[in-house]
Amino acid sequence: MIKLYGVPQSRAVRCLWMVGETGQPYELIPVATVNGKIADPELLRINPNNKMPALVDGDVRIFESLAINIYLAEKYAPALKASSPAEAGTIAQWSLWAANEIEMASQDWASHSFVRPPEQRDAAIAATAKAKIDRALAILDGALKGRDWLVGNRFTVADVNVASVCYRLLQYPDLANFPNVKRWFEACWARPAAQHARKLREG
Ligand SMILES: N[C@@H](CCC(=O)N[C@@H](CS)C(=O)NCC(=O)O)C(=O)O
Incomplete structure (x- = not known):
């Protein structure tokens, strides 16, 4: 098993x-x-x-x-897997993009906005992180324009990877500024497996 x-x-x-x-x-x-x-x-x-x-x-x-x-x-x-070398490359692209371009900013933003106790938060770190997140989300929004999913015309592991790296952005106040991301993000997290994982994490 x-x-x-x-x-x-x-x-x-x-x-x-x-x-x-x-x-x-x-x-x-x-x-x-x-x-x-x-x-x-x-x-x-x-x-x-x-x-x-x-x-x-x-x-x-x-x-x-x-x-x-x-x-x-x-x-x-x-x-959910790549059906061609081009898809494999694009799945790797989005997975690495999430890890490199959004993960740290998302964690810093959450950490200094609501995860840490108030006395350990630094508003400047949260603001810098938020600016980085906004830049990344603008790129993601462009990529999702006119399409439901990141790779091919179906839900793939690229969507799981990017949406799950963005877990903290479930609480992002400005997601509505990125309507394609919002639509996609909500569809990803509405999946039963995503809901179950969230329940395991949040209780
Ligand atoms: N890039 C790694 C990061 C893994 C990682 O940092 N995991 C954290 C928990 S979320 C950890 O084990 N931290 C323990 C430590 O750093 O001592 C991944 O995505 O799996």
Whole structure:
């Protein structure tokens, strides 16, 4: 059975969404921590970076949440995987774009807007992050103009990866400024597997 190491309150939520899309049975293995730091020899053997999530599926071991999702699509969700080299490149493009262009800004914005206790928030960091998010969302909005999904004419792992990296933007106040993103983002997160992953994370 697929084993996913991590907790839903981490980037593992991205893989919980994707494994839900596959319909495959899986086991979620929470990683051990000591004083809030990961201290789990089993995780370390799978991911030498000592970070979650990580996946074991038979002989296959993969770390990096977005790569795990691409693997799950490749192996278990034919409709969500690339159907040509061009699609494979475009799925990689959007996955790497999300990780590089939006992930840190989204985390900084959330962290300094509502995640941290008020006395630990820095309004300047939140404002800088918000400006970066707005720039990224304008690019995404352009890419989604006249289309429902990022790659091909169907929901793919690219949509799971980008929408799940943008998890914190479920609370973004200015999403309506990017109507194509808003429409797409709502459609992505309305999927049963996305709703389930959110429930696992938020309770
Ligand atoms: N790029 C990696 C990042 C993984 C990562 O940073 N995971 C965090 C939890 S969301 C973690 O394990 N942090 C523990 C630590 O840094 O000690 C991915 O997407 O999987």
